[in-house]
Amino acid sequence: MNTSYDVKFWEIQRRTDRKTSAFLVRWTVARKPKSKTFRTKGLADSFLSDLRQAAKRGEAFDLATGLPLSMLESEPSGPSFLAFAQSYVLRRWRTSAARTRETDAYALLTLVPALVADVPGRPDAEEVRQALRSHALLPEDRRTELPREQAAALAWLEKASLPMSALGEAGTLRLALDAIAVTFGGKTAGANTVRRKRGVLHHLLEQAVEQKLFTTNPLDEIKWTPPKAVTVVDPRTVVSPAQARQLLDAVPKVGRKRGARLKALFACVYYAALRPEEAADLRQKNCTLPESGWGLLILERARPQATKRWTDNGQTHESRRLKHRADKETREIPIPPVLVAILREHIEAYDVAEDGRVFRTETGGSYSSSAYSYVWQEARRLAFTPTQVASSLGARPYDLRHAAVSLWLNAGVPAPEVAKRAGHSVDVLLRVYAKCIDGQQDHINGKINDALE
Known part of the structure; x- marks a missing residue:
């Protein structure tokens, strides 16, 4: 135990930043500040008096707790x-x-x-x-x-x-x-x-x-200002519809089979704004895929990836309720004909897993985030110019979801409906996702220019 005899005391301070009265005892041990708050002036006076008496007796004070050894022995320390x-x-x-x-x-x-x-x-x-x-x-x-x-x-x-x-x-x-x-x-x-x-x-x-x-x-x-975190989507990451199509067309060209098996998963992230973990647990029974027209996805569960030691099943993936939703609560997402066609072709070509999952590896498992991220980066190199590849444009598969929500908003879909489909509150939607898609700046500038003439 490290101790010191270098102790100084300050006057009791009344706290005015609380709803109820509070009194702060302050002192230093080896120039390290210590403090303790009490609800009444009497308790604070008594505690400070005990500290001063111990110092007068020549007692050493513990550096960790700031207490004299006699009080440390009687002080209930509680759990570590x-x-x-x-x-x-x-x-x-x-x-x-x-x-x-x-x-x-x-x-x-x-x-x-x-x-x-x-x-x-x-x-x-x-x-x-x-x-x-x-x-x-x-x-x-x-x-x-x-x-x-x-x-x-x-x-x-x-x-x-x-x-x-x-x-x-x-x-x-x-x-x-x-x-x-x-x-x-x-x-x-x-x-x-x-x-x-x-x-x-x-x-x-x-x-x-x-x-x-x-x-x-x-x-x-404690008066402490946390660092400012980025809570909005960077418009530079958001791809346009044309760029999204280029990326999706490039995905099947990556590898011998993996890219082809992952195209429909990326398409779900873009056309339905699914989170990758939601696409990972999409089941055939969740999909209404008519031969023509719009279809429907009814999400029930997500399949996030985590380290094995933290999961219930001891595996890297486990099925859980949807994010921000109660257990067994679902989310319905109408999907455009282009995604209906992609999903129909995928199921016909690769079938589904034994438990009905639409997206599976050749052995029936789930794709790791590193596996589909690798395919995505290779697709970017095939679809984009070197300048775009070096930029943040569509840098992550998740950026397809940002692009989808931004597209819906810019197309005039009411915010409550966009939030419902994306699985967010309206407040979060407007604060985080309401961004312009890449490629619209010239169009917007033209409209402003017309208004100025």
Whole structure:
């Protein structure tokens, strides 16, 4: 335990940024700021008096908690951050999707190793993360036996992990926020990554409030501005109808068979605005494909990809309810004749999987994101000019969905109907997807020019 005799105290501060009265006790230990909030002035006075009396007696103060040793021994520390993080993951496991579990764990891989005391023998950072990833942050029946180095790393972490009570201090929370702002390699983390990790920390502390470890969420008291994340579609990524057709025509030319088997999947993303995970679980029974005219897709489930350790079935793909929908809730999407024809040809050529899935590998499995992303990049090289290939135009298969929704909006389809087909709220639709498609700028400029004449 690291201690110091360098202690300074500040006057009690009344908090005016809360609905109820609150009083903040502030002090420093070895120049590190510490604080604790109380609901009444009397409690704050009593606590500050205890600290001052300990300092007068010449007691050492603990650097991690900021408390004198006599108070530290009597202070109920509660669970460690590691122990609470483990219980947090387990409480959410049954009701969370695999990707949500993975997001929680990824944030905790950053936070748990950062919120530790200065205990000698700190192990290699990657050994600590691996011990968390494959053991500590999984249910007991999914844990692997740890190699000697990782077992030692976990033992150190259990000893060093700060008590949850330490997260009531501004300095500790600042330490956590600093940690999520960088990658494991020490570089500045992306804005979306930082926001996701901060969201996990906030939700974890909300559960700590529910369990009476804190009276309010201490993270709400930290003045911290998250990095600005991109939440709108970049118009430069959105392909025009002509470009989409060029790409879809190029897909079958990739590889001997894989490209041909994937054309209809990409067509579903473009013509029906399906998410790739929704196309992956599309069943023949979900498709109404008349010989002529418009058809209909009735989506029931999605088939997202995740790391095996986080899925219920232990496979990389598992069928789950639709995004933003209740279990067994469906979504109906009318599809144009061009997509009807493509799906009919696909089913006739390749049949369907045993469970009725329209899109399957030759062995009946699901395509990995890396597999269809490779085909997509090769199709871009065949369909686009070198300048376009180097640009962000249609850079990802998901950009076909952006193009579809933008096309519908620009064609004058009412926003509520577009949102219904795309599986979004109207608010999200207008904020994220209402963008012009590539190739319309000359037409729009011409209309403006006509108006100016």
